[in-house]
Every structure is written in C-alpha cells, then in structure tokens.
Amino acid sequence: MNALAATNRNFMKAARILGLDSKIEKSLLIPFREIKVECTIPKDDGTLVSYVGFRVQHDNARGPMKGGIRYHPEVDPDEVNALAQLMTWKTAVADIPYGGAKGGIGCSPKDLSTSELERLTRVFTQKIHDLIGVNADVPAPDMGTNAQTMAWILDEYSKFHGYSPAVVTGKPIDLGGSLGREAATGRGVVYATEALLAEHGKSIKGLTFAIQGFGNVGSWAARLIHERGGKVVAVSDITGAVKNPNGINILDLLQHKDATGKLADFSGADAMDPNDLLTHDCDVLIPCALGGVLNRENAGDVKAKFIIEAANHPTDPEADEILSKKGVTILPDIYANAGGVTVSYFEWVQNIQGFMWDEEKVNQELKRYMTRAFHNIKGLCKSHNCDLRMGAFTLGVNRVARATLLRGWEA
Numbered sequence: 267m268n269a270l271a272a273t274n275r276n277f278m279k280a281a282r283i284l285g286l287d288s289k290i291e292k293s294l295l296i297p298f299r300e301i302k303v304e305c306t307i308p309k310d311d312g313t314l315v316s317y318v319g320f321r322v323q324h325d326n327a328r329g330p331m332k333g334g335i336r337y338h339p340e341v342d343p344d345e346v347n348a349l350a351q352l353m354t355w356k357t358a359v360a361d362i363p364y365g366g367a368k369g370g371i372g373c374s375p376k377d378l379s380t381s382e383l384e385r386l387t388r389v390f391t392q393k394i395h396d397l398i399g400v401n402a403d404v405p406a407p408d409m410g411t412n413a414q415t416m417a418w419i420l421d422e423y424s425k426f427h428g429y430s431p432a433v434v435t436g437k438p439i440d441l442g443g444s445l446g447r448e449a450a451t452g453r454g455v456v457y458a459t460e461a462l463l464a465e466h467g468k469s470i471k472g473l474t475f476a477i478q479g480f481g482n483v484g485s486w487a488a489r490l491i492h493e494r495g496g497k498v499v500a501v502s503d504i505t506g507a508v509k510n511p512n513g514i515n516i517l518d519l520l521q522h523k524d525a526t527g528k529l530a531d532f533s534g535a536d537a538m539d540p541n542d543l544l545t546h547d548c549d550v551l552i553p554c555a556l557g558g559v560l561n562r563e564n565a566g567d568v569k570a571k572f573i574i575e576a577a578n579h580p581t582d583p584e585a586d587e588i589l590s591k592k593g594v595t596i597l598p599d600i601y602a603n604a605g606g607v608t609v610s611y612f613e614w615v616q617n618i619q620g621f622m623w624d625e626e627k628v629n630q631e632l633k634r635y636m637t638r639a640f641h642n643i644k645g646l647c648k649s650h651n652c653d654l655r656m657g658a659f660t661l662g663v664n665r666v667a668r669a670t671l672l673r674g675w676e677a
C-alpha cells in the first residue's frame with residue numbers, strides 16, 4: 267500500500283474512533299496547499315539539468331506549518347503528501363504550536379557536488395520563498411539534507427525578506443541553530459524507548475537492538491543506546507550491514523564510517539546481508555531509514571518484541587496487522603521520532619526570543635515533552651481500548667479537529 271493510502275487509512279480509523287463528522291474528516295484530509303516546482307541548475311560541467319521539487323502544506327489550524335525537506339531519488343508527490351499529513355498529527359501529539367508540511371526534491375544528493383547542491387537548494391528556495399515564512403511554514407532537515415542545506419535556504423530566503431533565522435530550523439549553531447537539534451531525533455527516540463520499556467518493566471541496558479539506517483537519526487539513536495548499556499547487535503545503511511551478537515562498539519563504528527564512508531570492513535563486527543536486518547534476532551528493532559520497509563513479505567519473520575518507528579511510515583498497515591497478531595509492540599512514528607521537531611520548536615522559540623538555551627535545558631525539555639506525550643497516548647489507548655498507533659493518532663487528530671472547530675473552519 268502506498269504511503270498516502272496507508273496514512274489516510276490510519277487517519278480514517280482514528281476519525282471513526284473519535285466519531286468525527288464527515289465535514290471535519292474531509293477538511294482534515296485535504297492538504298491546505300500542494301506546491302510543485304521545476305528547478306533547473308547548471309551542473310559543474312556547464313550542462314543544464316532539471317529536478318522537480320515539492321512542498322506540501324497540509325494543515326495550519328494549530329500554528330505555522332512545519333516539516334523537513336528530503337533529497338532522495340524516490341521523492342514523489344504522494345509520499346510527500348503522506349509525510350506532510352504525518353507532520354500535522356506529530357506536532358499535535360508533541361503538543362507544539364504547529365501544523366504540518368513536508369518537502370522534497372527528486373535527486374540523488376550523493377551524486378551531486380557541494381556547489382551543485384547549493385545551486386539546487388537556492389533555486390528551490392527562490393521558487394517557494396513567498397510561501398514559507400517564520401509564521402507560515404518553517405522547513406527543517408530530513409533524509410539527504412542537513413544543517414548546511416538549511417543555511418543555504420536561510421541565506422536565499424533572507425535576500426527576499428531580510429535576515430530571518432527562524433524561517434528554518436536544524437541550522438548550524440553559528441547561524442542561530444539550537445544546541446542539541448542535531449542529536450534530537452535520535453535522543454527523542456531513546457527517551458520514547460525508555461518510556462515504553464519502563465511500562466514493560468524493562469530498560470535499555472542489556473537488551474539487544476537492530477538499527478536500519480546510520481545517518482542522522484540512526485547513528486544518534488545507536489550512540490545513545492550504546493551509552494546506556496544497550497547492545498546494538500546489527501546496523502545497516504545504504505552501503506551494507508554489520509552484526510555482532512555481543513554488541514557493536516558504536517563509537518568505533520562511527521569512526522570507521524567517518525574514515526571510509528561505509529560500514530563494510532569494520533573490524534569490530536561481521537558483514538551481513540542488509541536485507542536480513544529487519545528480521546535479525548534482537549529485542550528491539552529501530553528502522554531509521556526509508557518508509558514502507560516492514561510489509562507483508564517480511565513482517566511474519568520479524569523477531570523483535572518491540573519496534574520503535576524512528577523513520578517516518580516504516581510499517582505498512584498489512585505489516586501492522588501481522589505484527590500485532592504476533593504480539594509485537596510498535597511505538598508509532600508520529601510519536602517516536604517527534605524529538606526532532608520538538609527541538610526544532612525550541613530552536614524557533616530561541617530565534618524569536620533572541621536568546622540561546624544551553625544544551626542541558628534543551629535535553630531536559632525534550633525529555634519532558636516526550637514523556638508527557640507518551641502518557642497522553644497511553645491514556646487514550648486505555649479509554650479507546652486501542653494500540654499505541656491509534657492512541658497517538660486519536661491524540662493528534664483530536665487536537666487538530668478541536669483547533670479547526672474553534673477557528674470556524676469546519677464548513
């Protein structure tokens with residue numbers, strides 16, 4: 267099932283549990299605005315090449331729209347639409363004053379030079395600058411983008427609108443980025459995991475973890491789990507996969523990856539088939555890469571008892587059903603990976619106030635927001651007798667529906 271059909275299905279299930287009327291349902295499902303732009307840039311050799319960029323602004327009932335920008339060859343309008351909708355529910359679950367948006371460019375960032383990436387980002391910003399803004403829509407990094415990408419957007423946007431650091435989050439610290447934002451999604455994943463495990467009388471220490479994706483989210487989650495005494499027994503990324511039943515030394519693996527650009531040939535672990543990562547023997551599985559990776563083909567073979575959805579939409583609804591029948595507990599994306607956008611909110615607040623928080627305060631507040639959201643979700647699981655995904659969806663959808671009604675937008 268494609269990402270949009272799956273996301274709509276989860277939304278409809280939540281809407282039924284909440285008893286929303288059909289007018290509200292429709293108003294919440296249809297995106298506020300969908301933008302598609304052509305971005306033509308000269309390559310370093312002088313030839314022209316065109317890319318298609320998207321920004322979907324899903325909903326702004328609770329505040330400015332918020333969400334990352336992805337650079338990946340498989341970016342398509344339906345997926346961006348689904349990811350924008352997920353952002354609306356995610357910001358509401360985290361209870362931060364935002365709506366949802368997402369953007370992307372269909373390109374392969376690893377095949378572009380730094381100057382080509384800069385030109386592409388600047389052209390994309392020129393095409394969307396009048397539709398984003400500090401109080402309208404605030405982009406951030408996602409797969410294939412990073413703090414440097416945000417710096418280029420900030421600079422290009424500022425040429426049109428004056429210096430506006432709060433127009434993007436996930437910026438470099440030197441340009442008003444927040445301490446702790448780079449690690450925030452992975453750190454939030456770890457706080458969420460701790461909250462879930464505590465409910466089951468367990469802790470990270472001594473449990474085994476398999477992690478798919480070793481970029482921003484995966485590498486930070488792995489490092490913090492390792493720090494807490496969890497055993498990361500398998501890690502994969504686009505370059506390959508490694509395993510060690512006694513636990514991989516993540517700091518050494520990070521050094522190896524930095525030095526060689528790949529996971530393979532790491533002396534502290536054995537090579538494994540990346541296709542086996544999701545079904546590897548472990549207590550906790552953390553997908554931190556692409557969407558739709560858990561599906562009806564592999565869900566039956568998953569060995570983990572807990573899945574923490576650090577990636578967006580890693581679990582297809584068919585896999586959801588199979589896994590729940592097997593008794594696997596899934597912590598859903600719109601909660602589990604909300605740490606990134608939560609610290610993005612702290613960054614935006616700091617920029618607007620012109621005041622910088624220290625990292626300890628950022629991490630403390632992040633933990634408070636993640637723990638509060640977990641207890642809010644559990645409360646709804648109890649009252650609606652539903653799983654964690656529906657607990658999170660009903661929490662987010664209800665908050666957005668209430669704001670929509672209060673603003674008189676239901677007609």
Ligand SMILES: NC(=O)C1=CN([C@@H]2O[C@H](COP(=O)(O)OP(=O)(O)OC[C@H]3O[C@@H](n4cnc5c(N)ncnc54)[C@H](O)[C@@H]3O)[C@@H](O)[C@H]2O)C=CC1
Nearest residue numbers: 409410451479480481482483503504554555577578603606
């Ligand atoms: N960066 C952020 O703050 C947030 C990211 N997310 C989600 O987390 C996921 C990862 O994002 P980032 O870490 O930021 O991206 P990234 O670009 O930093 O890293 C992506 C990682 O996935 C790996 N990967 C790509 N294709 C793969 C494959 N077929 N098999 C195994 N690994 C593969 C890459 O090699 C890389 O290690 C995405 O789903 C993103 O939407 C969610 C919330 C916030």
Ligand SMILES: O=C(O)CCC(=O)C(=O)O
Nearest residue numbers: 333334406408606607610
């Ligand atoms: O930090 C942000 O604004 C958005 C992060 C994001 O794209 C996500 O949570 O999926």
